[in-house]
Amino acid sequence: VKAPKQWDVADPYLYELQLSLMLGEAILEQHYVKVGFRDIKMDPEKGFFLNGKNMKLNGVCDHHDLGALGSAFNKSAMRRKIRILKEMGVNAIRLTHNMAAEGVLELADEMGVMLISEAFDMWERPKTDYDYARFFKEWHGTDVESWIKRDRNHPSVIMWSIGNEIYDTHEGPHGQEITKDLMELVLKFDPRKNGVPTIGSNYMPWEGAQKCADILKIAGYNYAEKCYEEHHKAHPDWVIYGSETFSIVQSRGVYHFPLSQDIMSDDDEQCSALGNSNTSWGAKSYEICACVDRDTPYSMGQFLWSGFDYIGEPTPYHTKNSYFGLIDTAGFPKDVYYMWQSAWTDPVTAPMVHVFPYWDFNHGQQIDVRICSNLDEVELFLNGRSLGRQQLTHAAGSGHKLFADYSLPYEEGTLMAVAYDENGKEVCRQERKSFGDTARIVCKVCEEAKADPDELIFAEFSALDANGNPVENACDRIAVEVEGPAVLAGLDNGDSTDEDSYKGKNKRLFNGKLLAMLRPTGEAGNVKIKAAAKNADAAEAVISLVPAEADVEGRLIKASEERELHNGKKEEIPVRKIELSCNEERLITPEHPLITVDVKLLPESAEDKDVIFRITNEGGIETGLMKIEEYKDGKLKLSGVSDGKVRLRAMSKSGTERIRLISELELEVAGFGEGYLDPYKFISAGLFSSAIGETGSGNEKGISTSREGRTVVSFANVDFGKTGSDEVTIPLFVLDSDDVPLKVWDGIPGEEGAKLIVDAMYSQKRVWNVYLPQTFKCESLLAGVHTISFEFNMKVHFKGFEFGKRERAWIKNAAAAADKVYGDSFEISDTAVRGIGNNVTLYFRDFDFGDKEATKLCITGHTPLNNNTIHLKFVNAEGEYTEMFEFAGSEGSVSRTFDIKAVSGKWDINFVFLPGSNFDFENFEFL
Secondary structure, three states: OEEEEEOOOOOOOOEEEEEEEEEOOEEEEEEEEEEOHHHEEEEOOOEEEEOOEEEOEEEEEEOOOOOEOOOOOOHHHHHHHHHHHHHHOOOEEEEOOOOEOHHHHHHHHHHOOEEEEEOOOOOOOOOOOOOHHHOHHHHHHHHHHHHHHHHOOOOOEEEEEEEEOOOHHHHOOHHHHHHHHHHHHHHHHOOOOOOEEEEEEOOOOOHHHHHHHHHHOEEEEEOOHHHHHHHHHHOOOOEEEEEEEEOEOOOOOOOOOOOOOOOOOOOOOOOOOOOOOEOOOOOOOHHHHHHHHHOOOOEEEEEEEOOEOOEEOOOOOOOOEOOOOOEOOOOOEOHHHHHHHHHHOOOOOOOOEEEEOOOOOOOOOEEEEEEEEOOOEEEEEEOOEEEEEEEOOOOOOOOOOOOEEEEEEOOOOEEEEEEEOOOOOEEEEEEEEOOOOOOEEEEEOOOEEEOOOOOOEEEEEEEEOOOOOEOOOOOOEEEEEEEOOEEEEEEEOOOOOOOOOOOOOEEEOEOOEEEEEEEEOOOOEEEEEEEEOOOOEOEEEEEEEEOOOOOOOOOOOOHHHOOOOOOOOOOOOOOOEEEEEOOOOOEEOOOOOEEEEEEEEEOOOOOOOOOEEEEEOOOOOEOOOEEEEEEEOOEEEEEEOOOEEEEEEEEEOOOOOOOOEEEEEEEEEOOOOOOOEOOOOOEEHHHOOEEEOOEEEOHHHOEEEOOOOOEEEEEEEEEOOOOOEEEEEEEEEEOOOOOEEEEEEEOOOOOOOOEEEEEEEEOOOOOOOOOEEEEEEEEEEEOOEEEEEEEEOOOEEEOEEEEOOOOHHHOOEEHHHOOEEEOOOOEEOOOOEEEEOOOEEEEEEEEEOOOOOEEEEEEEEEOOOOEEEEEEEEEEOOEEEEEEEEEEOOOOOEEEEEEEEEEOOEEEEEEEEOOOOOEEEEEEEEO
C-alpha cells in the first residue's frame, strides 16, 4: 500500500490510497481507493457539498485534445494545462465527449481536480456519416464495461456522463429506453456509486430530454440556464448543473471597439477579447454567465466551454482552431481568464487585479478599459490621474458587476488599476504602459528539468521595447535554436489564423507571445535555447537537465535524429501597428469638406507597406457615409457623402494572405443630409435599422434570429432608384436541414401600408457554418425609396440581402424614370412625361447592352400631330451618333416600333424633341 497523499480540492483531509498487487518487484495491478470521499453530496435544493461544505463546481469543459483515447498524450503537457486551470480557480473538469486517456485521470487524482468522465457523443442516431453510431448497438455494452472498470477507483471521478447532446433523447421514447440501459450498465459496473450517472444535453427545453433527465435525476444543461427555475419547481428531486455554458469567443490580445457593439466577426478573422463577440447560443455576457449560476443556490455549478482553444470548430470563421477557450492553444490566458479568477479565487490568500486592453492605440481614439479583481473595490489611473473608484459585486445576489468599465480617449503613458480591501487599503495593482517597437526578445523557462524523453520543457518568449516595457502587440518572427541534449518539439503562438507549421523552427509572436516546447534526449547536461528576431536583440537561456529518476534506457533519442522541420519564412519585419493621427477637427461639413489623416506604419522598417482602407460603422460594416479621395505619401484625404458617425479603418496583411491588424479612428460627417442604402450592392444584415423580436450577432457581420418566436428585421431608406427591382437574393446559414419559411415585406409588418412581397420557403441543403444564397421573385416592382423587412419564425443566421438590378438596356423604361429632363415645356407624372414642347431632352444614363445587339426600339406615346419627330442620341467615351424617327399621330396612346442601327456595349441615351413638338412620352424598350 502506497502512503496516502493529500487530495487538495477544498479540504486538507481528503486522501487517496494506491493499492498495488505485486509479484516480486513487478506490479500486476494498481487500484485507487477513495478515503474520506464518501462525504460528497449532491443536493437538489442546495447544490453541491464536499465534506459538509457548500461549494460550487467551478469547472471547464475540455475538448478532445485533453487526452482523448487514441490521441498523443504527454503527461507533462497535461500537468501544465491542469495547473493553469487550477490557478484560475477551477476545481472540476468535464472530459468531452469520449473516454479520456488514463493519464488525465491520474493527474486529476494527484492534483486535486474533480472530473465528469464522459463516454459518448452520439448513440444510435449519427451526427456524421462515419461516427460511433455505426457501432453503438453492438458495442456500447462492452465499451461501458471497459470504461467504468478502468476508471471507477479514481477518486477524481464524481460523475459518469453517458452522452453529450444526444438527439435520440429528443426524438422519441426509444431515447428513454437507451438512457435507462446505459444508466443500469454504469451502476452495474460501479455498484458502490463512486461516480453517479448523468448526461449533458442541449435538448432540455423539450419534453423528450426532460423524460430522460427524470430517469437519471442528475441533469446537465447545455446552454439552457433559462430553464433552471421552471424545471427546479417542476422536478424538485433533480440535481441541476450547467454541463456546458459560456461559449463566448475571444482571441488573446485582440480588441474590437466599442464594447457596446456586438462584433461577432471582423476583417482580421479574430474575436474581440473585450467580451463583445457573443455566439447566438452562448451566454449573453461574461458577467451574466458567472453571476447567474453563482446566484442559483440549487445549481451544483457550471462547466465552461471551453478551458483551452482546440483544433477544429473555428466559429465564426474558417480558420484552424476554436476561439471558445479561456486560454489559447499555447497555454497563454486570455483576459476573460482573469474574470473567472476574480470570481473563483480567494481575495485573502490570492488577491488579484487585472486591467485590459494593452495601452497602445491612436491618439484620441476612444478606448473601453475594463478591470476585474477578486477584491470589491477598484480604481483606474491614467498618467497618475484618478478616473474614479468602482464597486464590484462578488457576493451572491449582489448584482452582475464583475468589471469596472471606463471609456476614455487614448493618450500615451501609464494605465494603472488598483484594488482595495473592505477597509479601503490598497492590496494589489497592475500597470499597462505605452510601448514602442521591439528592441529585444526575452525568454522565461525553468532553470532545471529532468533528462526524460517523455517530459516536455516549456519556454515562453516575449518582446520588450528599448525602455524595457512589454510590447504587447508584437508580431516579430522568432527563429528558435536548441543546443545540447534536447530537441525542439514544436512552436505555438495561440493564433487561430496562423498557418505556419507547429513543427517549424520559426514562428511569429502573436500579441507579444510565443511558446517553444523542448524534448530532452535522455542525457543529462546543459541545454541552450536561443530566440532571435530581425532588428532585435536575441534571447538566450540555459536549462540544466538532471538525470531522470526512472530508467530511460531504450527511450533515448539523438538530437541528430531530429527530422528536418518546415521552416517557413526565416526573417521578416511584420507590421506591428498602423498609427492614425488627425491634427484637425475630425468632422466633415460642407464648410470643411475635406480632412487629412496621417498614416504611419510601425516599425518604420516593416516590409509590407500596403494599407487597406475602409469606412465602417461601429460594427466594422462598410458604409457609404464618407469617401476616400486620395492616399499618397502617408496622407489620406477624405470627403463627406451623408451624415453620420463613422470609423476610418486601416488594415494590413503584414506580409501574409489575410488581414492581420486593424487600426481605427472615429470620424463624423454632418450637414450633407440623410444617407441611403444601395440594394444593388450587398447589404449586411448588421445594418438593420429596427427589429421586432430577439436578434443576436451572426457570422460574417450578419445577425442571428430568435430560436423561439418571430423575428422581423427592417432596413430603412433603401433606394431602388427609378428602374427598380423585383428580385432579391438572401444568403442564410440554417442550423438544421429543415426548410425555412421566409417573408419579405415592403414596409414594416403591422404598420399602415406594409405589403407582403415574398412569401416563400428557403430550401437550400445545409452546409455547416456556410451561408447559402437563394433568389426569390417579388410580387411587385420596387422603385424609389422603401423600408424592406425580413420575417423569420425560427433560428437562422441571416447574412444580408441584395436585389437584382434590372438592366435598363433590356427592360421597358418609363419616360419619367429619366435621370434628367430639360427644356422649355413638359410635365412629369408618375410614369410619363407629358406635354413635351420645344427643345426638350430626356437624359438616360448607363445603358449596358453587353454583347447582345439591339436592332429595334419600341416607343409608347401619343401626339395630336400628323408626325412628331424624335431624335435618339447614343453617347459614350468613344463618340456619339443619332437616329431619327417620325412618330405618327393617333387618337390615343399607341406603341410604335422602329428599326435602328445595331447597338451593343455601354451608352448614355438622350431623347431630343425639337421646336414644334407636342408629345406625351410614356415608355420605351429596346428589342
